[in-house]
Each structure stands twice: as C-alpha cells, then as structure tokens.
Amino acid sequence: MQTTQRCLLCQVKLNDTQSLIQYIVKDCLCAVCRRSLKIKRKTIQIHDLKLTGFYEYDAFFSDCLIQYKECMDEALQDMFLSEVKDWIFLHYYHCVFLCAPSSEEALAKRGFHHVKKMFEQCGIPIVECFKKIEDVNQKTGSLSKRKEIAKSMIVDETMIPKGKKLILIDDIATTGSTLLAMQELLGKDRVKEALCTAIHPKLLSDFDKRRIHRRIY
Amino acid sequence: MEQNRCPRCGNTDIDLFYQGSKGWYCRACIKFSRVLLSETRQENWDDYPADLDSEYRLNFELTDHQKIISRQICKQMKEKDVLVWAVTGAGKTELCMEFIQQCLNQKKRVAIVIARRQVVLELAERFQQAFQCKVIPVCEGYTRDIDGDLLIMTAHQCYRFFEKKFDHIIVDEPDAFPYDGNPVLQGIVRNSCKGTMLYLSATPDSKLLENCHVLQLFSRPHGYNLPVPVSVYCLPVFSYFYVFCWVLNRVKQGIPFLIFVPTIKDAHRMTVFLKCRFNVKCCTSKTKDKDGIITKMKQKKISGMICTTILERGVTFEGIDVCVWNADHLTFSSASLIQIAGRVGRKASRPDGDCLFLCFSRSRKVDESIQMINYANNTKMSIMSSETQ
Numbered sequence: 024m025q026t027t028q029r030c031l032l033c034q035v036k037l038n039d040t041q042s043l044i045q046y047i048v049k050d051c052l053c054a055v056c057r058r059s060l061k062i063k064r065k066t067i068q069i070h071d072l073k074l075t076g077f078y079e080y081d082a083f084f085s086d087c088l089i090q091y092k093e094c095m096d097e098a099l100q101d102m103f104l105s106e107v108k109d110w111i112f113l114h115y116y117h118c119v120f121l122c123a124p125s126s127e128e129a130l131a132k133r134g135f136h137h138v139k140k141m142f143e144q145c146g147i148p149i150v151e152c153f154k155k156i157e158d159v160n161q162k163t164g165s166l167s168k169r170k171e172i173a174k175s176m177i178v179d180e181t182m183i184p185k186g187k188k189l190i191l192i193d194d195i196a197t198t199g200s201t202l203l204a205m206q207e208l209l210g211k212d213r214v215k216e217a218l219c220t221a222i223h224p225k226l227l228s229d230f231d232k233r234r235i236h237r238r239i240y
Numbered sequence: 241m242e243q244n245r246c247p248r249c250g251n252t253d254i255d256l257f258y259q260g261s262k263g264w265y266c267r268a269c270i271k272f273s274r275v276l277l278s279e280t281r282q283e284n285w286d287d288y289p290a291d292l293d294s295e296y297r298l299n300f301e302l303t304d305h306q307k308i309i310s311r312q313i314c315k316q317m318k319e320k321d322v323l324v325w326a327v328t329g330a331g332k333t334e335l336c337m338e339f340i341q342q343c344l345n346q347k348k349r350v351a352i353v354i355a356r357r358q359v360v361l362e363l364a365e366r367f368q369q370a371f372q373c374k375v376i377p378v379c380e381g382y383t384r385d386i387d388g389d390l391l392i393m394t395a396h397q398c399y400r401f402f403e404k405k406f407d408h409i410i411v412d413e414p415d416a417f418p419y420d421g422n423p424v425l426q427g428i429v430r431n432s433c434k435g436t437m438l439y440l441s442a443t444p445d446s447k448l449l450e451n452c453h454v455l456q457l458f459s460r461p462h463g464y465n466l467p468v469p470v471s472v473y474c475l476p477v478f479s480y481f482y483v484f485c486w487v488l489n490r491v492k493q494g495i496p497f498l499i500f501v502p503t504i505k506d507a508h509r510m511t512v513f514l515k516c517r518f519n520v521k522c523c524t525s526k527t528k529d530k531d532g533i534i535t536k537m538k539q540k541k542i543s544g545m546i547c548t549t550i551l552e553r554g555v556t557f558e559g560i561d562v563c564v565w566n567a568d569h570l571t572f573s574s575a576s577l578i579q580i581a582g583r584v585g586r587k588a589s590r591p592d593g594d595c596l597f598l599c600f601s602r603s604r605k606v607d608e609s610i611q612m613i614n615y616a617n618n619t620k621m622s623i624m625s626s627e628t629q
Contacts, residue, residue: 029255034267095274097260098267134262 031102032056032087051102059083062106065222069199071211076196076222077107084221088195095133100140103220111145111218119184120145121214123193123201124153124176138194141220149192152182153205173204183209191217196226248275248402249427269424272399283403285349293372294344294389296337300461306331309457310338313438316453317408323439323452327616328553328582329460332440333363336410337370339438344373344389348407351391353398353429355416359554363412364392395425401432409433412440414448415575416553442582443575443612458616464591465617467584469577471567471597471606479598480513483565486596487518487544490561495593496537497544497561498551500580502569510546510565523547552579559590568603577609 028037030053040053050057063079078084091099104111122139130136139149157175183189189209191202196219206214245252246266256268257277264277302310309324316322317339326332336352343350352367354360357379364377367390376388378397386400395411395418409429411419419425430437439448460466474482483499490497499514501507504524511522519542521533530550536542537557545551549571562584567577577597584593597606 031267034256090270093273094270095260096258096267096270098258134260 030056031098032090050105060087060102064107065227067222067227069203069226071215072191072199072202072206073216074196074199074202074219074222075217076219077104078221080195080221080223088220092133092137092194097133097135097140100135100137101144103141104144108145111142112147115145115147115188115190115218118147118188118190120147120149120190120192120218121153121183121205121209122149122151123191123205124151124155126155138192141194142192142218147190148184150182150184152179153177153208154179172200173207176204176208178205178208188216189214193217193219195219195221195223197223199226243277246275246277246427247279248272248399248431249424250431251424251427269399269428272396272428275402285404294341295372296341296370298334298337298370302331302334303459303461303463305457305459306335306461309455310335312455313339314342316455317436317438319436319453321437321439321452323441323444323448323454324457325441325444325449325454326457327460327466328442328579329556329586330442330457331461332412332442333366335457336438336440339408340371340390340410343408344371348435349404350408350410351393351398351401351406351432352410352412353393353395353419354412355395355419356554357394359412360392360394367392395419395429398425398428398432402428405432405434407433407435408438410438410440413442413553414439415441415443415445420445443578445575456619458619460586460591462588462591464585466613467581467593467595468613468617469564469581469595469597469610471599471610473599473602476566476600479565479600480510482598483510483563484514484517486563487514487520491518491543495559495561496540496557497563498557498583499544499546500552500562500564500572501546501548502566502571504548506566507546507548514546519543521545523551525550549576549580551583552576553582555583556586557583558587559593560584561594561596563596563598565598566600567597567606568599568601572605574605574608574612577605578612581609581613 029035030037030040031051033053033056035053037053041050042054045054045057060083061079061081062077064075064077066073066075087099090096120142122136125136136151139151142149153176155176191205191214193202196202202217244254246269249266249269251266251268253268256266257264258267262276265274266277269275313322313324313336324332324335340350352363354363360377360379364375368375371390373389375390375392376385378386378391378393409432411429414420439452441448487497499510501510504526507522507524511520514520521536521542523530523533523545524547527533533545534555537545560583562580564572564577564580581595584595585591599606
C-alpha cells in the first residue's frame with residue numbers, strides 16, 4: 024500500500040492540517056475529518072450475542088461507509104478502526120475473527136472484502152468461512168427475515184481453527200440480523216461475541232428502551 | 241501505472257491515485273464511484289430516431305442582435321469552444337436553440353449542463369415546449385430515464401456519460417457554484433464531450449475569456465439599458481436606518497424589493513428589524529419553505545424579501561428594486577454583484593428600477609461591478625475571438 028500525503032476524506036494536504044499526535048502516529052486523516060469521526064464504544068447484548076461497536080453512526084460516518092462500500096474506495100480501509108486497533112488487539116489477540124459474508128457479485132465488483140480489509144490492521148487472524156448463496160434484504164429484523172438470512176448463507180466448518188475463541192465481525196450492525204444468523208449457523212455455545220465498526224442508532228435505542236429482549240423469535 | 245490521467249475527471253495529480261485490488265484508480269472523483277485508470281471503454285449511443293422533428297418554436301421572435309449571435313454560435317462552434325457573454329436577462333437560453341436544432345438535424349447528441357437542480361427542471365419544461373423531441377431532465381430525483389434526444393442536467397450527473405460522450409455540451413453559468421472552482425466537476429463535464437463546448441455566462445472569468453471565441457450580447461430583448469447600481473457609503477450603525485427609509489419608500493410606491501445581505505445571521509437580524517413595520521420574509525439556504533416564500537413574493541403577497549446570495553441568480557421577479565446591504569463584504573464578488581444588479585428591470589413592463597449598493601467602506605469589487613455594467617450598456621453587442629483580444 025502506498026502512503027499518501029493528503030487526507031483520505033477531504034483530500035487537503037496533511038502537512039499543515041494535523042495535530043502533533045496525528046503526525047506521530049501517521050494518521051491518514053486531517054484533524055477536522057478525524058474529529059468528525061467520533062469514537063463511541065458501546066456494548067450491547069442482543070439475545071445471546073454480546074455486540075461491541077466503536078464509532079458513532081452519524082451522517083459523517085454513514086457517508087464514509089458509503090464511499091468505502093458503494094464507491095469502492097479501498098483507500099479508506101485503514102481509516103476505520105485505526106484509533107482502536109491496539110485496543111482490539113489487546114482484548115482479542117487469542118481469538119479468531121469470523122468475517123460476515125459478502126455476496127459473490129458484490130465481491131467481484133469491489134475486488135476486495137470490505138469487512139476483512141477493515142479489521143486486517145488489528146493483527147488478528149480473519150477467516151472467511153461464511154458464504155452468501157443468495158441476496159436477502161436485511162433492512163428488517165423480524166424473525167422470518169432473520170431465518171431467511173440464516174438460510175441464505177452457508178458455513179465452511181473446515182476453515183475454522185480449533186481451540187480458539189471465535190468472534191464475529193461485521194462493518195455495521197443495523198438490526199443485528201446478519202450477526203445473529205451467523206451465530207445461529209455456528210451454534211450459540213461456540214460464539215458469544217461480535218464486533219462491528221458502528222451500531223445503528225435504531226438498534227441502540229431499541230436496546231436503551233429494553234425492547235430488544237422482548238422481541239419474539 | 242498504465243496511464244496517469246483519470247478517464248472520467250481528467251485528474252493528473254498522482255497523489256490522488258491509489259492502487260487497489262483491481263488496479264490504480266482516481267480518488268479525486270471517487271464520490272461518483274470508482275473508475276480504474278485502465279478503463280477506456282467507449283460506449284455508443286442507441287440508434288438515433290430517423291424521423292425527428294427538430295425545429296424549435298417560440299411564442300416570440302428573437303431580436304436582431306439575438307439572431308446574429310445565434311447564427312454566430314452555429315458558425316463558431318465548428319472550430320472552437322464558444323463563450324456567450326450576455327447580460328442577465330438577455331435571453332441566453334433562446335440564443336442556443338438554433339444551435340441545438342442544428343445538432344439534432346445532424347443527429348448529434350447534445351446536452352445542457354446547469355448548476356442548480358431547480359433550474360434544470362424549469363429549463364427542461366421550457367425546452368420541451370420549444371422542441372418536439374424528447375427532452376429529459378437528469379438531476380436528483382430524475383435519474384431513471386436518461387435516454388432522450390436532448391438532455392438537461394446538473395453538472396454532477398455528467399459522470400454517467402463519460403463513456404458515451406456527447407458531441408457538444410452547453411454549460412449554463414459556468415461561473416456559478418458548484419461548477420466554478422471545482423476541477424473535478426469541470427473535468428467530468430469536459431470528458432463527457434467529444435466536440436466543442438458552449439458556455440453561457442453573464443460574468444465569465446479570465447480563463448474562459450482566454451480560451452474561447454467570445455460573443456458578447458449586452459442588450460436585453462426589451463432594448464432598455466441595464467439599471468446602473470448606485471453605491472452609498474455609510475457607517476454600519478446608520479445603515480439600518482438607511483435601509484428602513486429605502487424600504488419605506490418602496491412600500492409607499494408599491495414596488496416589491498429584495499435586500500441582499502452577506503450572511504444568514506445578518507438576514508435574520510435584518511428581518512427582525514424590518515418585520516416590526518413591514519410585511520417581509522427571510523430566504524436563506526436554511527429556510528425550509530424557500531419555494532413557498534418565492535411564490536408569495538411573485539404573487540405580491542409580501543412586500544419584499546431579505547435574502548443571502550442564494551437568490552443572486554436563476555430567479556426572476558417582476559418590477560423589483562434591489563438593495564445590497566454591506567456590499568463590500570467578502571461574500572460578494574464583483575460577479576455576484578453584477579448578477580444581483582441583473583435582477584432589476586428584467587421585464588418590459590418595468591425595464592428600469594433601483595439598485596442600491598450600501599457599503600461600509602470603499603471596495604474595488606463594487607466599483608468593478610458598476611464599471612462592468614456601464615461597459616455593457618455602452619457596448620450592446622460584439623463578436624470577438626481570443627486571438628483578437
């Protein structure tokens with residue numbers, strides 16, 4: 024990967040626009056963009072899955088994610104999680120990350136696995152054992168949809184290393200359906216924790232109102 | 241790197257190229273989705289309809305000046321990019337209709353690029369009335385159907401056509417935000433065109449004047465001169481009182497008015513001050529019901545409006561007077577002051593009107609804009625190319 028002298032988001036020259044700490048850690052964003060990307064680590068329990076998100080899901084974060092995923096801007100891979108990668112390594116160095124699946128079509132179009140690329144910098148082994156066999160609309164988190172998502176993916180057990188703690192990873196948890204479906208495929212006893220870059224405010228508010236536990240499935 | 245130029249926006253700055261899994265791509269125009277530098281595919285347009293009635297029809301006749309410029313556009317566009325430098329309200333849209341008709345006759349693809357979405361929709365309607373062919377607006381909310389004989393779109397939408405390419409592109413108001421000073425948008429528009437381009441502007445920059453054949457039209461269809469602004473210098477503390485008296489005069493005579501202020505904060509302050517005595521509304525980029533307020537103004541349900549530069553172009557109110565408060569402020573360039581002055585006297589029913597530049601200090605921009613309007617009033621029409629300048 025090449026180094027860049029410009030901010031990855033606003034493309035201003037980095038020399039005069041970074042703080043001293045950013046300069047020392049060789050941050051790829053300018054001070055303004057870095058400030059706009061707000062860290063807000065939140066951990067919630069969705070049924071049997073402990074889910075941790077690291078950033079606040081606001082308009083700025085959403086725009087960054089769209090640029091990364093939809094506009095296929097691979098350069099942004101190191102921008103996410105760069106401030107929390109050491110924290111992730113310290114907490115999960117003994118684990119294996121299991122990557123949320125991406126459809127074959129999207130993968131071929133992008134040329135890279137967006138979730139894997141995001142978490143690669145943390146230094147934890149990542150396994151792509153899940154595969155999507157059909158695309159399902161994940162906008163709703165109802166029981167029927169969740170079951171559909173579980174049906175739409177398969178898991179390759181041979182790829183999962185034995186004797187390591189398994190952690191699920193995804194880019195964003197909107198309803199948690201994908202992560203719950205992945206947990207269901209592997210078995211609830213084997214996977215109890217998941218990480219994502221951000222948790223959607225809707226899911227957080229559901230959790231805050233304690234509606235999440237009342238969801239019938 | 242296969243080539244060091246973006247096929248879509250034309251960027252050549254290597255700092256803005258990145259090598260991803262699929263190869264090098266340009267990050268300058270990444271907001272329009274990834275384009276690999278190696279992508280040089282050229283798609284063809286669908287077959288052109290054989291029997292196309294391309295003749296345009298207007299409800300009025302063009303003036304002699306307009307006819308001359310219109311013919312010159314058709315002639316000069318064969319050789320080089322053309323800039324039509326016409327005053328506000330000179331009928332720039334009608335000037336390019338003959339050229340469009342010629343392109344459609346020759347089965348050439350032509351597009352009109354405009355800065356603002358609202359103007360795209362308005363202009364599409366006007367062109368559809370003038371032409372029998374299929375006129376398609378392409379802007380936010382209108383992107384499903386992009387296959388027509390004449391496309392009218394915002395500059396951002398040009399990214400869809402860098403593979404197909406138009407024979408000619410007409411850029412309306414290249415000096416307006418967001419096209420002005422945005423090399424990515426300018427590159428995308430340039431790369432969507434394989435032939436020459438036509439620029440329509442009232443306030444062109446020096447770059448355009450250098451690189452194009454320039455056709456000047458400084459008279460409005462009604463034949464009257466542009467109202468020359470009057471600059472008044474006063475202390476800020478007295479400026480509110482001056483504006484109050486100016487508004488009182490307009491209200492007594494029943495003349496609608498616009499007061500331009502440099503910032504949103506100033507707009508709110510001025511509105512609070514005037515609202516206690518007059519029926520006025522405020523219109524800024526933050527105002528929710530902009531269209532509703534503009535309609536009320538057009539229907540003369542309110543006496544006047546206080547606005548920021550958001551209304552400096554693209555809006556026509558009949559028989560209004562204009563005041564620019566703090567005209568020497570950084571927000572107002574000489575181009576924007578000319579545009580603001582151009583709101584006055586657009587209709588034949590009241591071809592004159594007052595334009596007041598209220599300044600707190602002497603400003604070169606204000607002087608330049610007044611000089612430019614005087615120059616336009618003295619020139620009327622001329623045809624020149626970059627070689628003769």
